[in-house]
Amino acid sequence: MASYDYIIIGAGSAGCVLAERLSASGRHSVLVLEAGSHDRSPWVRLPLGYGKTFFHPKLNWRYHSEADPGLGGRSDYWPRGKVVGGSSSINALVWVRGLPNDFDDWAEAGATGWDWELARKTYEAMETRVHADGRREGSGALHVQDVSDQIHPVNRHFFAGAAEAGLLRTDDCNGAKPEGATTYRITTRNGLRHSAARAYLAPALKRPNVTLRTGVTVDRIGFEGRRATHVHLRGKAGPETLRAGREIILSAGAVTSPRLLQLSGIGPADLLRRHGIDVLADVPHVGGNLQDHLGLNYYFRATEPTLNDALRPAWGKAMAAIRYALTRRGPLALSVNQCGGLFRSRPELNAPDQQIYFNPVSYTTTPSGTRNVVNPDPFPGFIIGYQPSRPTSRGRIDISSADPDAAPHIRPNSLATEEDRAAVIAGGLLCRRIAETPALAGLIDRAVEPDLRQLDGDAILEDFRRRCGSVYHPVGTCRMGADPARSVVDPRLRLHGFGGLRVVDASIFPNITSGNTNAPTMMAAHHAAELILEAA
Structure with missing residues (x-):
């Protein structure tokens, strides 16, 4: 043996x-x-x-x-x-x-x-x-990249909207002040995962x-x-x-x-x-x-070009591929989750209770669940998504048979607890607050139904039950x-x-x-x- x-x-x-x-x-x-x-x-x-x-x-x-x-x-x-x-x-x-x-x-x-x-x-x-300027801090094995110099220009509206909604901004959600709107750090090195x-x-x-x-x-x-x-x-x-x-x-x-x-x-x-x-x-x-974590996306048509315009047409894919091959930069070198942050839905909370994602791309017309970000919608679009950060519901994973190959x-x-249902409503209302700011109102051509701006708390929870999904963080x-x-x-x-x-x-x-x-x-x-x- x-x-x-x-x-x-x-x-x-x-x-x-x-x-x-x-x-x-x-x-x-x-x-x-x-x-x-x-x-x-x-x-x-x-x-x-x-x-x-x-x-x-x-x-x-x-x-x-x-x-x-x-x-x-x-x-x-x-x-x-x-x-x-x-x-x-x-x-x-x-x-x-x-x-x-x-x-x-x-x-x-x-x-x-x-x-x-x-x-x-x-x-x-x-x-x-x-850092975005190439400076390095620390000497660990894993590279954590600041890509704020590469994100799509439409992200500026998210930062403006968060400020107009009275939310904080932070340079780094992994830093000394983690709360606030930020460009997400990603695990890439020289443009590769x-x-x-x-x-x-x-x-x-x-x-x-x-x-x-x-x-x-x-x-x-x-x-x-x-x-x-x-x-x-x-x-x-x-x-x-x-x-x-x-x-x-x-x-x-x-x-x-x-x-x-x-x-x-x-x-x-x-x-x-x-x-x-x-x-x-x-x-x-x-x-x-x-x-x-359970999350939900709200989809909007935009009044200016987004990543859809760069990646939907064949010529756009070709240009992005050429740029990536030559420079290891551009949309192919990034996550679709470019901006967002950790936020408190109410100022009296002791710590952030929501995570928000702002994606300068939408993919609503692909078949349900395929999430084909490489082939986005044929119109300018973007996403505001969120997940309540600390759910209290508890589930189980068990074997379905003694066969090791059997699916579990x-x-x-x-959403088994009242706390979790309240957190869903709070997160949806926070996203609505951002979407209703002048900065985002100017970017929104129209919502892809349902229109978050028309939903009250009960409707937010009902919609969340109907459309939400795992954010793939089982622990x-x-x-x-x-x-x-x-x-x-x-x-x-x-x-x-x-x-x-x-x-x-x-x-x-x-x-x-x-x-x-x-x-x-x-x-x-x-x-x-x-x-x-x-x-x-």
Whole structure:
């Protein structure tokens, strides 16, 4: 039986960081197992290419939720990365650290030590912050780019409208003053996506002590008594068992990490018995505490050219491609989410409760759900979108059978609390306030129905239920905490009651952070590596 010091299950945002950090000394052998393929697709490397990876069957798991009562019985689409780099290889590139209160809340919830001071220091160690004028700050592995010199001119109306609405402006939502209208920082380097795979795993693979295997499916984790010692997997050569001399690290993401624990006999006992799985430990919280951001877009025809005019016609695509090839700049080098920010819907709140996106492009005429940003509407258009930042509803992700290849049951339990419904209304009214400012009124030719400016609170909530969707930020399904009765892993990310196994990915979040979740996932992995090396 082949053996490695560390076996990392999943080459996603967390697994890539772990592989680099755990192998850096050269003392430990590290194996990374990935079910998906390599990240060589040009659509992965091209920043705006995520419009093509959104439904790509070879790069995306393309999950769907169960019918959700809170959304009128609708099923929602849940894309997740099926590729080296995980969802950092197919996401919209926006880098948002999260707010200080997010991480202080983690510590208060039982994740001892995981406060904002820890998170801030870890981010600073990870990042090379590249300013619009080319100046660099920090020396971390991941490049975080300020692209304010490249965004579309129509974004100026958003900044003017936010100011007229009495909202703050900030140079950087990851800086000392994170609240306010801003140009989003994105994870690019020299005009190419700088995913976790490119920033961390690629350098690690140059070391002789790191091995990556793609196209392999882990069926379950094997135990000797109360210690995880080996993994059972399938690849092109058939079934195989590999042994971990030190630890197995489960980094398969908020959807698959709880499923693998359940397939291995750790989870709600009734669920496991129902599927014929021997119960190693009855842990009801495995798969529970599911949180996600829900978002909604409002679409408008514009009175001046937007990115639609540049990318819709064939000649426009050709010009953008030529510019990108020659300079690595322009719309193909950017995220569609160019501007936005974290805002308080009411000034008396202690922290921002809404995240807003302003996109200088619209794609309303494409078939529902395809999100083909590379082929936008044939008229000038733009989007104002939002997501309530800290939802309180909790759902579950569970296995649907003992077959590791079977799709999971994803039950988001959306809008189950009065707090969440109130936050939806507050966010919609905030967007309406911005849309009604003179700056935006001058940009709006007309709304694509429904017209936000005509909606009251009840209509905003009804429309949100009917049209909203996941913003693809699932977290929390292997929650971290000090109390085994309320969590799955301890603050050192060890599975309660077991040795040799940790969970390190977005599933360990005690609470969802206020913005995009790729940054805190990678931060958590970076710190987790320190904890693992301390134990070694």
